[in-house]
Amino acid sequence: MLTFVGLGLYDAGDISVKGLEAVRASDAVFLEYYTSRLMGTTIEDLVRAYGKEVIVLARADVEQHPEPILDAAAAGDVVVLTGGDPMVSTTHMDLRLRAAARGIPTGIIHGASIQTAVCGLTGLQNYRFGKSCSVPFPQKNWFPLTPYEVVRQNLAADLHTLVYLDIQQDRYMRVGEAIDLLEEMAVRVGGSITTYIGVARAGSVSPVVRAGTADHLRGIDFGGPLHVLIVPATLHPVEQEYLEVFAGLSV
Amino acid sequence: MLTFVGLGLYDAGDISVKGLEAVRASDAVFLEYYTSRLMGTTIEDLVRAYGKEVIVLARADVEQHPEPILDAAAAGDVVVLTGGDPMVSTTHMDLRLRAAARGIPTGIIHGASIQTAVCGLTGLQNYRFGKSCSVPFPQKNWFPLTPYEVVRQNLAADLHTLVYLDIQQDRYMRVGEAIDLLEEMAVRVGGSITTYIGVARAGSVSPVVRAGTADHLRGIDFGGPLHVLIVPATLHPVEQEYLEVFAGLSV
Incomplete structure (x- = not known):
């Protein structure tokens, strides 16, 4: 069997009790660490905390040569660990499809995700979020305006936008960088x-x-990664109060 | 200190390891069980699994007379358990605000939420969801069309819609009931x-x-609660394939 287990948000303690039991009962544990990472731990810490050896997967191990994972899952119980809640990435979906094609049973043990964590942290109500978007690091001759377009469409419908920030190798986009980019996009499109x-x-x-x-x-030091950004629509009274109290929003 | 801990989706094992540690280290544990419930466990099971007495809160205990919770949190470490990821409900936000007003430190330990779990279960990509909506049980002279309007707006923007189904006392709306209601709304509005x-x-x-x-x-027996519904927009190829394999979508 192939079970995808979500590691949750930040460190080794964010896995669910059920997920940890699956890890401990498994014959092999793989770790998908290239689409997302836990910043509050290391692979060594995970191994120590879970009491299991962990095989770290590179992108090619999943997308081009998944046979060793599938062979192990055909022969025994295999866990694939991923940051957040599993299957958000297409690469996980593809692996589950390949397992199914070989007749290997699959399952998912869910984990906490930034998508709902931001609701608790900001007080913004989950049903008021529109489509989310991502701000990539710009490259030479490439400065997409799509993220701002998504924000603008959501604002027009009075919906909040969760903005994911780019991760490249060991480079994590910061709140300030993302704001600079969105402000530049807004200028080019003629909005604010x-x-x-x-x-x-x-x-x-x-x-x-x-x-x-x-x-x-x-002007605020947000400290280490990961960072995300939200562009709120008009605030309901309780959202406004929550942000004033817990996020220093000026009255 | 007042710490909100998410119980996750289904049973006693869906709490995070960190959340369980907070429960075990706390001086008092309250359980908010009126805005959401775990269907795969009982309060007795939770008490046994967590090794702690649990004080079950009625709505009035949180919204009108939260003083005992706040007094306990001022004097020691208090955990408030909630289904899913905490703070999604306004009632939790209000409790955290009251704690802050009394100078009581607060924190959140996140849990898995249906909002992202549906992505893994259906293969629908999280960034393609628009605003979510809820279908309530209709009442005499009250048959809101808003849920269908949300679906229609999302479809027009080629976005998926997560549809929450009503819970009233021990009555849980089923997939078939929700479909009947949405179909009726579509007829009245003139869509499909x-x-x-x-x-x-x-x-x-x-x-x-x-x-x-x-x-x-x-015609499908979905079994016991909780149920949710998704109305998908046009499907990307990998979404289509995933639904064919894992959800019996006809080719």
Whole structure:
């Protein structure tokens, strides 16, 4: 059997009790660590905390040569660990499809995800979020305006936008960088964003959550990664109060 | 300190390791069980599994007379357990605000949520979801069309819609009932929905996930609660394949 287990948000303790039991009962544990990472732990810590050897997968191990994973899952109980809640990435979906094609039973043990964690951290109500978007690091001759277009469409429908920030190798986009990019996109398109909410290290004991104008947030040290950004629509009274109390939003 | 801990989706094993540690280290544990429930366990099971007495909260205990919770949190370490990921409900936000007003430190330990679990179970990509909606049990002279309007707006923008189904006391809306209601709304508004995806018991070892037309899904026994429904937009190739393999979508 092939079981995908979500590691949750930040460190070795964010896996569910059920997920940890599956890890401990398994014959082999693989770790998919290239589409997302836990910033509050190391692979060595995970191995120690879970009491199991962990085989770290490179992208090619999953996308081009998944046979060793599938062979192990055909012969015994295999767990594939992923950050957050599993299967969000196409690469996991593909692996599950390949397992099914070989007649290997599959299952999912869910984990906490940044997508809902931001609701608790910011007080923004989950049913008021529209489509999410991602801000990539710009490259030479490539500066997509799509992220701002998504924000603008959501704002027009009075919906909040969760903005994922790019991760490349060991480079993690910061709140300030993302704001600079969105502000530049807004200028090019001819729009503007009045309020941002930055969230750093969701799932840790010391997340930083701050709300305000672009200039206000640029002056705040959010600390280490991962960061995400939210562009809120008009705020309901309880959302407003929550952000004033827990994210320093100016009245 | 007042710590909100998410119980995750289905049973006592869906809490995170970190959450369970917080429960065990706490001086008092409260359980908010009126906005959501875990269908795969009982309060007695939770008490046994966590090794702690649990004080079950009624709505009035949180919304009108939260002083005992706050007094305990001012004097020691208090955990408030909630289904899914905490703070999604306004009632939790209000409790955290009251704690802050009394100078009581607060924190959140996240849990898995149906909002992202449906992505793994259905293969629908998380960034392609628009605003979510809820279908309530109709009442005399009250048959809101809003849920269908949300679906229609999302479909127009080629976005999937997660549809939450009503819970009232011990009455849990089923996939078939929700489809009947949405079909009736569509008739009244003059639209139609071609494909539905029903999901039952997310987070359990035997979730049921089925995709197809209204008539097809009406003939399927989804088993016990909780159920949710998704109305998908046009399907990307990998979404289509995933639903064919894991949800019986007809080619």
